[in-house]
Structure formats: C-alpha cells, structure tokens
Amino acid sequence: MQKFEFEVPDDVARRLTNETVEVELQPDELVMRSQAATKLVPVIKIWWYLLPAVLLGSLIFAQQLATGVEQIPLLGRGNSIGNMVTVLGSLCSWVIFIGAFIAQKRHHQAGARQFTWRMFIPVAIAVGIVLMVTEFTIFWTIDQMFVGAQFDIYTSIILITVCFAIMNYMMINLGLTISPAIMINLMTIMMLGGVVLSMLTNGNRDWWRHNFSYLGTQRSGAAWQFNLTLILTGLLMMALTDYLFVNLRHRFPTKGVLLTRMLMYFEATCLMGVGLFPNNDRFHWLHDQIAMWLVYGLLLIIIVIRWSMPMLGHQFIHLSDAIGGVMAIEYIGFQYIHYLSLTAFELLSFGLALAWILVFFQNLESLIDPLPASFMTHLKPVPITEFNQTSNE
Structure with a gap:
C-alpha cells in the first residue's frame, strides 16, 4: 500500500477530528468524507x-x-x-x-x-x-x-x-x-403558503382594494388561516432566534450580539401580535400600532447591525442598507406623496422584510457552522520505511 501526506491550513486543522474518513476517487476529484457524515443519510x-x-x-x-x-x-x-x-x-x-x-x-x-x-x-x-x-x-x-x-x-x-x-x-x-436550514425553509413556506392560501380562499376577490390586513379580519373568509400563519411564523422566528444566538454567543460574547437578539425577539413578538389582534373594529388601533412597531423595529435593526454585528460582513451590511432605503422610500411614497396604495405599501414591506429576515438567518447560520473549506495542496508520496519510522517514534 502506498502512503501519502498533504498539508492543510491551520484553521482547517483545528476543524479536523481524529477519526476514520472515507475517501472517494472520482474522475476529476478526490473526496474525503467523515464517517459521521455518512450516518446523516x-x-x-x-x-x-x-x-x-x-x-x-x-x-x-x-x-x-x-x-x-x-x-x-x-x-x-x-x-x-x-x-x-x-x-x-x-x-x-x-x-x-x-x-x-x-x-x-x-x-x-x-x-x-x-x-x-x-x-x-x-x-x-x-x-x-x-x-x-x-x-x-x-x-x-x-x-x-x-x-x-x-x-x-x-x-x-x-x-x-x-x-x-x-x-x-x-x-x-x-x-x-x-436542521436550522430546513427550519428557515419551513418558516418561508409557512409565511408565503399561509398568505397565498388566505388570498385564494378569503372569498372576496376585491380584498386588495382594502388593505393587506383585511385578510385577517372577520369580513374575510380566511381570517383564521392568515392570523394563525402570522402567530406561528412569529413563534418559529423566536425559536430560530433563540437557537442561532445561543450558539453565536459562544463565539461572539458581545453586547451588540445581545442587543440584536433582543430586537429580533421584539420583531417576533410584534409579528405574533399582528395575528393575535386582527384589524377588526375592536383591535384596529392596537393592530396598527403593533404593525408600525414591526416596521420601526426592523429599520432599527438594519441601522444598528453595522455596529452590533460587524462580523456579518460588508456585503450583508450593504444589502441591509439597500432594503432599508427602499422601505424608507416606499413609506414616503405612501404617507406623503400618496403614490402607493395601502395594500401596495403593505405587500412591498412584507416582501422586503421577509427577504431580509431570511438572508439574516442564513448569515447567522454560516457564522455558527462555517462553510466547507477549500484549499490547494500537494499530495506527496511517503516511502514505507519513512512512514514506519515516523509511526514508531
């Protein structure tokens, strides 16, 4: 049997464990796979x-x-x-x-x-x-x-x-x-699926002439689907925030991380509140206040994220700035210029907020579970005598 040795970077060496690996030789690549990974199938x-x-x-x-x-x-x-x-x-x-x-x-x-x-x-x-x-x-x-x-x-x-x-x-x-990645996908499916289902089954084709929150009112035939979607999405968002930030705290024990975690809890609570208090006559004022807190909270996170969690990288910070800027522009277009209708404003804000939250969770997951390492190395044959001598030492 021929022996080989190769060099790996220090950061990769720290992630390696002393265990048996499975080696697969393909026509154009050599794959080394941990036996623990094969058990995940x-x-x-x-x-x-x-x-x-x-x-x-x-x-x-x-x-x-x-x-x-x-x-x-x-x-x-x-x-x-x-x-x-x-x-x-x-x-x-x-x-x-x-x-x-x-x-x-x-x-x-x-x-x-x-x-x-x-x-x-x-x-x-x-x-x-x-x-x-x-x-x-x-x-x-x-x-x-x-x-x-x-x-x-x-x-x-x-x-x-x-x-x-x-x-x-x-x-x-x-x-x-x-896995957390699957839970993020489930949250996406729950949010989008619940909202789309409410649109399809509410029984009023002109619902969009009122506002987005109309889907959760008593006049809509799909109020329970819409409100339950918001409540459960907020609950799942809180659970994902808890998991991601608990693991992140061990690597980055800073006050900025704690602040961002509290703001994400606030966002999840507001999301559940929008579903718990639908836009009916009884809860109209409270519903509107919670919905605005939801928007303000997200804008606040986007503003402070560059200082509270700089480890997310410049690309994500720039993306956050772009999303926050678009949300601010559409708010001005709705509130002061009256270019956007209430339904259009709510749908655009909903889409942008959901997109930002998903990208944010994915970036947090990458901080906890680093991406697969890729590096250049050289396989060097080791003579059997030299290998045995090294093993005996």
Missing part, C-alpha cells in the same frame, strides 16, 4: 411508513363500509378524500415526525442534536401546521381542476393509503434530517 425501513398507512387506511375502509358509503368525493364537507388526508393523514404523520425527532434527539444523532428541548414545541407545531396547510392547498388546487370529482370506495381507499404512506415517509425523513 437516513435509512428508512419500508414498514416505518407503510404499516401505519395501511392500518389507518383499513380503519377508514371499515368505517366507510359500516356506514354504507359507495362514493367518496375528492373534496367537500364531511367525509372526502381531501379532508381525511388533510386531517387524519397529517395527524398520523405528525405523530411519526415527533417520534423520529425525539428518538434522534435522545440519542444525539443527526440534525436533531443541534436543537434544544425548549425548541421542540415550536418546531413540532410549525411542522404540523405546514403539513396541514400544504395538504389543504394541494387538494384545493386539484379540486379546482376536477370540480365535483368522486371515486368508488375501493379507489378512494387506495388513494388515501398512498397519500398516507407518502406523508409518513416525508415526515420520517424530515425528523431524521431536520
């Missing part, structure tokens, strides 16, 4: 997701036979394929996700080990809501294409069982591979 046994799906599908089949049902509609009130998959399937796969997450957390395995136990509840709630909203949106969209579609009981049960199995597999995979 989940091995999901078929009975983990198929057995619960078959059992639940069998129970539904027996219940439908007992009631004498012959045809099951695709979507609608009562017993429909969409409702059963959305409610029963989501509940079943959500429980499976919780089991997989807890098992990984207890054994300090995979991505679950990165989360604290106090993050478990908001993570579980967020995953459950995202799952239900996704399933409802999918079946609502399919129903718009196949209006009035219905199937016989045998075809329906097969479709339901297949949907159950797919959902179970996805939730097991999520529970075994969950």
